[in-house]
Amino acid sequence: MAKTTKGPGGPGGRELKTRVKTARKRTLSSTLWLQRQLNDPYVARAKREGWRSRAAFKLLEIDEKFHLLQPGQKIVDLGAAPGGWAQAAARKVKSAEGRGKVVGIDLLDIEPIAGVDFAVQDFLAPEAPERLKAMLGGEADGVLSDMAANTTGHKRTDHLRIIHLAELAVEFAGEVLKPGGFFLCKLFQGGETGELVTRLKRDYALVRHVKPGASRADSAELYVLATGFRAMRFGGLRSNLAETE
Structure with a gap:
């Protein structure tokens, strides 16, 4: 009540x-x-304006500042449900009009979004990256990741889980991005992010930390934005893990 x-x-x-x-x-x-x-004013605004979630405003705010999304681009959205980021990306690249393409993946299903091809699958599954590449049909201009692991209540464990997801997202971006592409990923503030950011600085021309206004003030989440992909292809974390098993 x-x-x-x-x-x-x-x-x-x-x-x-x-x-x-x-x-x-x-x-x-x-x-x-x-x-x-x-x-939450962003929740109310999302309902009024027809966005799938308040998260759409985070991406729109970041894009307004850094001009990432352009008509005709190919974009991948990792952890897409309930669809706010994919919806915003589709409108920006005009994929519903046939000019660009947006593909997404999540464990949870979402209602269809105009201009978005969506797969219900765990991104951790070994076959997930190849499925996304086939859906995309070529190199990506940008990879978005708003993935978050289910929380356990143990801060250290939860932080390591989100870092692991981010590492896999970084690896996938390195496999699919075209030269000059961008990578935007959610992280949570903590001591394990340094190595990941160091890797991004090696592979991208510029790396920034971003916390959009639509991100709740009391949330530990922040976003890392890497632009200017250098297109150096390396053996990935998945393959390295497979070799040690």
Whole structure:
């Protein structure tokens, strides 16, 4: 059950905020998450403007600043569900109009999006990279990764999981990007990101850390943006892991 109360910032200096009462079968954490969603202006804006998720505004804000997405490009979206990034990319590259192409992958299914080819599959599966390459039909202009592993509640473990996903995304980008391409990936602040960023600095002309305004202030997430891919092909993490098994 939700209750609306007044808070600062609306008409007369006060705005309406929604508080959610803890239901019998709802945990405190899920109640707080629901309350945050109900009061998130980006969630409300996404619904008004027809975006699949509030995450679309993160990509749009980054693109507005760095001009990554252009009509006619080929883009890969890793961890695409519920589709906010793929939807934004498709509109920017005009894939629904036949000018570009956007392919995505996720464990979860999503409702069809105009201009997006989507595969329901675990990106960790050995065959996933080749499937994405076949869907793309050539080199990519950009690789996007908003992937996040399921959390365990153990900060160290959760951080290592997200780093592992990021490393696999970096490897895939190195296999599929054309010279000059870009790579945008979600990370969480922590001590294990240094080696990954060092690798990106080797393979790309410029590497930046970005935290868009649409990213919640209390979130530890940040994004690493690497531009100017140098197109050096190396043996990847997947192949190295296979050799040691």
